[in-house]
Amino acid sequence: MSKGLTSNLRCNEQIRISPVRVINENNDQIGVVDNREALRMAREAGLDLVEVAPNERPPVCKIMDYGKFKYEQKKKVRKHHEQQLKEVRLRPKTDDHDRDIKVARAHEFLRKGDKVQFKMVFRGRERAHREIGMETFREILDHFGDLVKIERPPGMDGRDMIMVLGPNKQAFDRLKPQPAEPPATRQKNPAPPQSRSADAGAVSAPQDPAAEPGSQAAASA
Template structure:
């Protein structure tokens, strides 16, 4: 629920509202002016919490505190999110064995960090006629990092590139 679309006090322009008091007790359907008066008497605000209901649901509460609590919830939920990065490893179909070992080591490290890895083979010029060489390279990479990945997207051609996407095995 975004705070921007919540209306408070005089912004509420309906004849009557379903009122909830500051202690969470249902007050029933009350004229808006009466609900506003009750909120002012308690030194609190009238906040529309469910504008799509018929009639809209309003609650008597301290709006500043309510807004702060909502922002705090949003911040906490953002802290719990894990940002997933996609790392890309590029190579050519005529890659040397040692270079392939080196790149495989990097792929293993990226997966261990919890990142997804896009392994790409770039074809230049006449190499495009031999895409099976690129497929062999990708299969070779999979053999070298055996058991440490889950394949999200199998090897496929995208223009001059053949790529596949791997993600780390979930730790249970």
């Protein structure tokens, strides 16, 4: 039934045929009812009655939010176009700097989940030196390592050499920065500081009164 879903479906009063088979918003089968009764149920739910399988007998209608449905359909189409196969074109004469830029761009495509097709374009006499393309593709594979999966190994496609790489999601996930560990918590019960009286006792001990006369005599002598 889902194969026939499009964003241009009859809904609500546009559905003239009766009776219809109804599925509610929870995907429960309601059964075959008059189209006016089906529309009433949709209205009571604050939703739309959408004819999702017009070629069935009786046609199948579903109670849903038609505006939300159309939005989701457009989002799926947009996402499909965004995830098309990306292409990176190279030449045997491409210098190292330009190649590094193109490989970095391919890295971004792969990181976002897209596949990348590398195309080595040969012109004229360059076709006699296909080993240049193979060597370049080997270096690219060495650069990415386990970040990629080979969807199509290097090989000729007409006059060009093609290689298709897909992302290894698990390997790319390992490159994501890990959250920092929380700082160590302070000691809940720190040792109490020493009292002032204890500190004072440690500085000077009390004098012995019996020793004072002897000390005075020694001083007078």
